[in-house]
Amino acid sequence: MTAEADSIPRIAIVGAGLGGLICARTLQRHHRAVTVFERERSSDVRSPGGTFSMQPGMGQDALCAAGLLDITSLARPEGREVRIFDSDATLLHRLPPADERTGAPGMDCDRLRQLLLSTLLESTVLWGTSVDRVVPLPDGTSCVHLGNGMTEDFDLVIGADGAWSSTRRALSEAVPAYLGRMFVEAYINDAETRQRSVLHLIGSGSMVAKEGTKAIVARRHSNGRVRLRATFHAPETWHTALDHADAGMVLARLLEMYDGWDDQLLDLLRVNDGGFVNRPLYALPVRMWAHVPGVTLLGDAAHLMPSFDVGANLALLDGADLAEALVTEGSVDEAVRAYENAMSARWIENAERTASRQ
Known part of the structure; x- marks a missing residue:
């Protein structure tokens, strides 16, 4: 029973x-x-x-x-603001923050x-x-x-x-099956002090810079942190050739992949805390x-x-x-x-x- x-x-x-x-x-x-x-x-x-x-x-x-x-x-209704750029850091589109009552x-x-x-x-x-x-x-x-x-x-x-x-x-x-897309994630702590020069790109919410199948995404948190993601198509084993404990090695590879992008966007990758974390994208x-x-x-x-x-x-x-x-x-x-x-x-x-x- x-x-x-x-x-x-x-x-x-x-x-x-x-x-x-x-x-x-x-x-x-x-x-x-x-x-x-x-x-x-x-x-x-x-x-x-x-x-x-x-x-x-x-x-x-x-x-x-x-x-x-x-x-x-x-x-944070203001967190719904989204700014979309190209790889030259030219603003292409902006979605305004959500309305506090209905958004x-x-x-x-x-x-x-x-x-x-x-x-x-x-x-x-x-x-x-x-x-x-x-x-x-x-x-x-x-x-x-x-x-x-x-x-x-x-x-x-x-x-x-x-x-x-x-x-x-x-x-x-x-x-879960791998979808062919890789995220490499990092954080900036105390972004207002340490990375003020690029915060105007992010605004009050988030930003996405795109070129082809590559993107750099940055999103504000309420605790003063910014979450970063470099995203691109890659084999599931992309990260095995890198030592993710060596942030310099990972950064060098990312800068190579994003060669030619505006320095303001690359600065988001250069200034991070705690290194990089590899996050392959899966779905059931x-x-x-x-x-x-x-x-x-x-x-x-x-x-x-x-x-x-x-x-x-x-x-x-x-x-x-x-x-x-x-x-x-x-x-x-x-x-x-x-x-x-x-x-x-x-x-x-x-x-x-x-x-x-x-």
Whole structure:
């Protein structure tokens, strides 16, 4: 007999990203018990991502369901300004900032993640606890196999563990495929002081400089940082010939690739903190898995796709929708089926939209 038969269902979430945390927050708002397993040792081990546009009907609806829509202190409508340049640093186009009331303001992932963490009950997130695999059981529950050798059964295990999800293997053999595009990422700290000479290019939000298949992207964060990305078509093994611990070696290769670009744009690459990080672009095939009682997926674990803006908004909406279904439907399995039907429809719609932009 499962716990659902005589008490509140036991629910586990694998991964403390935005989707997993908003699911946990929404469940706790309705007095439901939930455990979140996170392999990282703490919330500040690494950045959870950059800035994304909080979309009406998606991320904004998810925050509303979690009782957190009033986040004016975190949102940055000015962050939606986009400036587009050519490789000579000539301004080609400018998208103005979003309207504060009706637009899609910029939101920093790290600030939103900290907000969500602050709303959870103490000890909800078990830091430093990895999940090796999830095994569905004959009675409709699932067994979580932890990295420390322990196991624990739950009525529902929610895989919110990102692109390389260990939970996904319980449902699907699908793995992310490389899309042929490479991102090399870096940050500038205290940009107002150290890189003021090029901040006029970025403006209050972000900038994109393009030539052919190459681009340099820079985006402001609210904490005084600028996130940089050099992006180009390359083999998946592009980085293996470089020592990414040697920032000078990586910079020299990038400057060679972007030879002839305006020095103002190249200065964005020259002045960075902490070196460069290689981020190949992957996506999952748009193919829904067969329903399996006791386990489901959300966010990138379910539908990894190229657009970060879309991915972050979908992860939030997935988490909130699944939590709401678990509160309102008659059983855990009915809730998961309702959620999966809705999630798969918007997955297909958004995957087609992002593919058309590539």
